[in-house]
Amino acid sequence: MTTAPAQALARRRTPRGTTRRLLPVVADLVLAGLICVVGFATLSHPLQVLEAGAVATVLELLDPEWSSGVLPGHVLLFRDDGGIIDAVVTASCSSVLSVLGLVALTAVILRGRKAHALGGLLVAVVAVVALNHGRLLLSALAGLYWGEGALVLFHDWVGTVWNLVATLGGFLVMVWVTLPAAERAEQDVDGRHTARRPDSWARPGLGYRTPAVEEDDARRRRTTLTGLMHRYVLPRGMSARLAARREAARVDYRLGHLPPYQRIERIRELAADGLGAHSASLVAVATYEREHLVLDALAEAVAARQWEPVTDHRVTALRLWARGWLLARPAPDGAAADAAPGGPVHGAAPVAVARIPVPPPAPATAPAGGPGRRSHAAGTQAPRTFARPSDHPHPPETPR
Numbered sequence: 001m002t003t004a005p006a007q008a009l010a011r012r013r014t015p016r017g018t019t020r021r022l023l024p025v026v027a028d029l030v031l032a033g034l035i036c037v038v039g040f041a042t043l044s045h046p047l048q049v050l051e052a053g054a055v056a057t058v059l060e061l062l063d064p065e066w067s068s069g070v071l072p073g074h075v076l077l078f079r080d081d082g083g084i085i086d087a088v089v090t091a092s093c094s095s096v097l098s099v100l101g102l103v104a105l106t107a108v109i110l111r112g113r114k115a116h117a118l119g120g121l122l123v124a125v126v127a128v129v130a131l132n133h134g135r136l137l138l139s140a141l142a143g144l145y146w147g148e149g150a151l152v153l154f155h156d157w158v159g160t161v162w163n164l165v166a167t168l169g170g171f172l173v174m175v176w177v178t179l180p181a182a183e184r185a186e187q188d189v190d191g192r193h194t195a196r197r198p199d200s201w202a203r204p205g206l207g208y209r210t211p212a213v214e215e216d217d218a219r220r221r222r223t224t225l226t227g228l229m230h231r232y233v234l235p236r237g238m239s240a241r242l243a244a245r246r247e248a249a250r251v252d253y254r255l256g257h258l259p260p261y262q263r264i265e266r267i268r269e270l271a272a273d274g275l276g277a278h279s280a281s282l283v284a285v286a287t288y289e290r291e292h293l294v295l296d297a298l299a300e301a302v303a304a305r306q307w308e309p310v311t312d313h314r315v316t317a318l319r320l321w322a323r324g325w326l327l328a329r330p331a332p333d334g335a336a337a338d339a340a341p342g343g344p345v346h347g348a349a350p351v352a353v354a355r356i357p358v359p360p361p362a363p364a365t366a367p368a369g370g371p372g373r374r375s376h377a378a379g380t381q382a383p384r385t386f387a388r389p390s391d392h393p394h395p396p397e398t399p400r
Contacts, residue, residue: 032104039100040091047096049073051129052089055136066144077143077151085143085151093155095132098167099125102174110178117178124174131166135159244277248312252281256288263289264297271301275318276311283314286321292329299325 049072056069059077068076077085091097102124110117139159143151230239252270255263267285270278282298289295302322310316 028108032108035104035107036100044091044096048089048094051094054133055140058137059140075140077140079144085148087140095129098128102170113178120174120177123177124170127173128166128170135162248276249280251284255285260291260294263294267298268301275305275308275315279312279314282318
């Protein structure tokens with residue numbers, strides 16, 4: 001026999017959707033913890049020895065009589081008055097904690113940027129290790145000139161603030177290198193529109209456009225590290241593959257500024273290069289375009305290249321959208337290219353697509369449990385197709 005609180009506790013269970021959303025968060029926390037624990041146990045001592053040897057080497061270059069790094073992890077300082085200070089590089093002196101924190105943040109938060117995140121992590125790690133080396137070097141110089149008390153004072157007080165600023169600076173450098181350039185973002189920090197999205201493709205929350213921003217972007221032509229790498233360092237084959245991969249993920253907003261008939265022609269040219277070559281631009285047309293003739297041309301261009309392999313998720317989305325659009329749209333009484341002032345647009349053969357009327361959603365029926373209960377299926381009338389609704393009646397189904 002169970003009590004009422006026990007029954008209420010049994011009924012109050014965590015929903016499955018909440019559990020599924022919590023699992024990735026818990027997995028990320030576990031991954032960050034493993035990186036910190038395993039990394040500290042593995043890299044702590046080698047990094048201490050490396051940093052102590054680097055400080056002793058720099059001091060010996062300044063004056064061979066100042067220091068000695070004969071003991072691993074120790075820096076022996078020889079003062080002018082004959083005193084000897086044994087400076088030990090401990091785990092708190094080392095930059096291992098800052099480095100592991102940056103690695104954990106990259107693995108948990110910025111891993112979606114892939115190669116950009118790895119490049120940002122490398123730059124940030126080099127910056128943090130170099131700044132921590134400067135802190136240890138200045139602490140050793142303070143001990144040489146003013147004694148052991150000055151070394152401890154500088155290391156514990158000034159060095160703590162120094163290390164905090166170095167870690168924060170390394171994190172900001174990592175984010176700056178990892179994130180895309182400002183001109184590739186949808187909007188800047190002031191909310192101004194920077195991606196040159198046409199007004200017909202505008203959506204709420206994407207910022208606003210000012211003429212000054214467009215004029216500055218048009219006049220500005222800068223030399224970037226990426227451009228120099230592609231011109232002088234990377235082989236031509238690798239550079240071409242990276243450029244093709246970037247082009248596939250880039251949205252060409254110039255399409256939205258063209259008249260409808262030129263958009264149709266340009267869409268057919270992009271599709272002729274392969275759906276995977278300009279998949280992001282074609283998906284943007286399917287998402288933001290409002291002209292039915294342009295969307296018909298895009299759907300027919302996608303349907304004409306069904307023999308192409310699926311190279312990424314955007315190609316899959318394009319094919320699913322084209323199928324839904326062609327099934328929901330009636331057979332056109334005129335070609336989509338007739339919208340052009342000069343006549344039909346050449347370069348693409350017409351594609352015969354069987355259009356099937358989309359069945360209307362079934363009426364909601366009362367659940368079997370009675371009027372007092374609502375089933376999950378009858379709670380919301382979800383559409384049975386992802387196709388956009390059509391304003392024209394569908395033709396009767398042709399027998400096959």
